[in-house]
Amino acid sequence: MRLERALRPKTKKRPKQPSRPVRLVVGLRNPGVDYDRTRHNVGFEVLARLVDRADQSLGKAPSRLRGMVTQTGVGEDRTLYFVPNTYMNESGGAVQAALAYHKVAPADLLVIHDDIDLAFGRLRIQLAGGSGGHNGIRSVEKSLGTKEFSRLKIGVGRPPGSMDPADYVLRPFSKSERSEVGVMVEDAADVVEQWLDDRDRAQEQAAHRGRDG
Numbered sequence: 001m002r003l004e005r006a007l008r009p010k011t012k013k014r015p016k017q018p019s020r021p022v023r024l025v026v027g028l029r030n031p032g033v034d035y036d037r038t039r040h041n042v043g044f045e046v047l048a049r050l051v052d053r054a055d056q057s058l059g060k061a062p063s064r065l066r067g068m069v070t071q072t073g074v075g076e077d078r079t080l081y082f083v084p085n086t087y088m089n090e091s092g093g094a095v096q097a098a099l100a101y102h103k104v105a106p107a108d109l110l111v112i113h114d115d116i117d118l119a120f121g122r123l124r125i126q127l128a129g130g131s132g133g134h135n136g137i138r139s140v141e142k143s144l145g146t147k148e149f150s151r152l153k154i155g156v157g158r159p160p161g162s163m164d165p166a167d168y169v170l171r172p173f174s175k176s177e178r179s180e181v182g183v184m185v186e187d188a189a190d191v192v193e194q195w196l197d198d199r200d201r202a203q204e205q206a207a208h209r210g211r212d213g
Contacts, residue, residue: 024080024104025050025192026095028113028136030088030170039156040169042181043112044083046154046188051081053189058083065101066094079196080104089135092143099144109149110195111140112188116165118155120177121184123191123206125199126151133165150195152206154188184209 027047028040035041051058051070058068058081067084080102084094099109113136118124128147131138141147159168173181187209195202 021108022078022080022102022104023108023110023196024082024095024098024102026091026098026109026111027081027083028088028091028111029083031085035170037172037178038170039114039116039173040088042114042154042156042185043152045181045185046112046152046192047081047083049185049189050192053193054081056081061098062101065097067098069098089139091136092139092141095140096143106144106146106149110152110192111137111149112152112154112192113137114156114169115153116156116158116169118153118157120155120157121180121209122155123184123188123209124153124155125191125195125203125206126153150199152188152191152195154184 025047027044029035029044030038030040037045048058054070054072056070056072058070061067061069061082065082066086067082069080069082071078071080073079080098082095082098084091086094095109095111098104099106113134115124115132115134117132127150129151130147131141137151140149156169156173159165191202191206191209194205
């Protein structure tokens with residue numbers, strides 16, 4: 001019996017799958033009904049769609065975080081969805097507090113925001129780089145002391161003629177654009193969900209959006 005036991009083939013132990021880090025996804029906006037559905041708030045529209053897909057709802061975060069939050073997953077395998085309650089140009093403090101509270105590294109942060117330098121309907125994922133003049137991103141970079149976080153840029157197009165970019169982004173999308181915005185928000189939500197699993201593929205998926213053919 002002992003010999004038979006010794007001759008039995010040993011079963012290989014399955015390697016333990018590494019746990020994914022906790023990730024924080026932020027949708028930038030200006031709070032208040034006056035800013036609903038404006039170009040500047042499209043990042044929040046994407047985050048709200050992600051929360052809806054997960055059958056969750058945003059709840060009030062601890063007061064020190066100055067925002068609203070929900071999460072999917074449990075333990076270390078969690079994704080936190082967060083929206084600051086501050087105005088756009090003061091977003092950084094709220095994002096930094098959320099990272100610290102939930103012990104998330106900047107490398108595992110994705111910020112969703114509008115971009116006037118990207119053609120309407122286009123998407124782009126970028127790691128690090130400059131703020132491109134976006135006050136929300138500038139505030140996040142300043143508060144974190146680093147640019148090493150991911151951004152999902154939502155193309156809202158350039159302002160027409162000599163219109164001030166600040167006025168342009170605070171205006172709602174036109175009626176003709178609004179139907180396309182709905183599709184763009186869905187596609188952006190797809191990209192975020194891909195980013196949670198495979199960041200390289202998410203970057204490719206975003207880059208393909210809006211290209212002819």
